[in-house]
Amino acid sequence: MSEKFEIRREVVVPGTPEQIWAAISAETAGWMFPSPLEIPADGSRPDSPIIADWEPPRELAIHMQGPDGWFNNLEYVVEARDESTAVVRYVHAGVFAEDWDNQYDGASKHTDFYLHSLGQYVQYFAGRPVTYVSAEGPEASSAPEAMGALRGALGIASGATAGDTVTVDVPGIGTVEAIIDYIDDWFVGLRTENALLRFYGRNAFGGNVDAAHHLFAADADGDAATAAWQAWLSGVFA
Template sequence: MSKEFEIVREFEVDATPEEVWEAITNGTGGYLWPMEAPEPRVGGTAAFGSTVAAWDPPHHLTIRSEDVGFSVQSVNQLEHVIESRDGGRRAWVRYVHSGIFTDDWDNQYDGASRHTDFYLHTLREYLTHFAPRPVTFAQLDGPEASKAPDALTAVERALGLADDTATGARVTVRGPREFDAVLDYRNPYFVGLRTEGALVRIFGRNHWGAPVGVSVHDFAADADAKANESAWQGWLDGVFSP
């Protein structure tokens, strides 16, 4: 049965409204993933066949699609309202994700809501630590076995994260190679790792019946997307190998 949804978040960030606007419109994958940048006008085209419904830089952006192409969703809208704080040195952001889910409403809403928190946290990490550096983006999914209920826990243990390692801790990570990082996000659904040159995001999508996913936002000048993808794919597959 079709049912509307609305996910609303508000936050402040140590960035100017102009910097926030650039981050959410450049489409490079600095905090989300590479996609078509919106055409800078009302009625313009945007990613995945959507349309620009509001365009007032750097204060108001709305992207809307009424032909989403997903079997469980028919309408999707993303709205950002951005205001200046502290004489322009900081920004306040109101984010609203709304639309219509046509099936599996509770599960779809839960996944969208929890992903929203993680994506917006990553936006703040990007703005605070890396913008406007160029980014090299890679993403991948684990094998079928990573759909298991305890899959994210298995990944955390393979990374060397203790059960009581809390957000904000500095950790030595046993990924494709050993590296030092800040554990910038952790809950039962997601893990965020920040190094001096990258954001590594781990998605416990096993909670919603999908494989565990990994994205790497690499800001090093010599970053290699294929090498990052291959290294993390091999590591993640190995976590779930018999």
């Protein structure tokens, strides 16, 4: 039986309300995944029935509804905190059709990682053109110990924390030098000079280990990067 859920967060983001508004409305590919919304060039309200609130740079609400009472709502409220930071109040509400506890746990943990990535994007890459690439791990990456294998392949030592540096060779890309900006049992976030590299331990929630990266280099080749990271991820779990 379907059951409702609600996830609430309040985070401080290093940036202005205008930068954060741009990130949550038009630039989601820079920190989460590309939005299906087509934002007009002048930044006016999109012509979309799923937009419930559009009040730049303060409030954005996206409400999606379906049959049998299904809904999925995302809401942001942005308020300036001082000259260089703002508070983002976020609510995600909807319906899970089955496996409620596991789905809620996964959605809650993903929320924390995505909101962290929002802060990283606004602080280091706001407004820069982005190439979004993603790769899905093979079936072997669904194993309980898969994230340990991933961390080992990334050169992340036991006990590593945010702020530590790693170096990893990725065939087709070269040597990647990065700072760990997020690490726990489920996710790894790496930041380079021109990228946010994100690894998702969805094996904990019934899926595989996946990667989704946000590339900000002007010459980024999305197809080549996708192929390289897909091959690397497949090699980790061969």
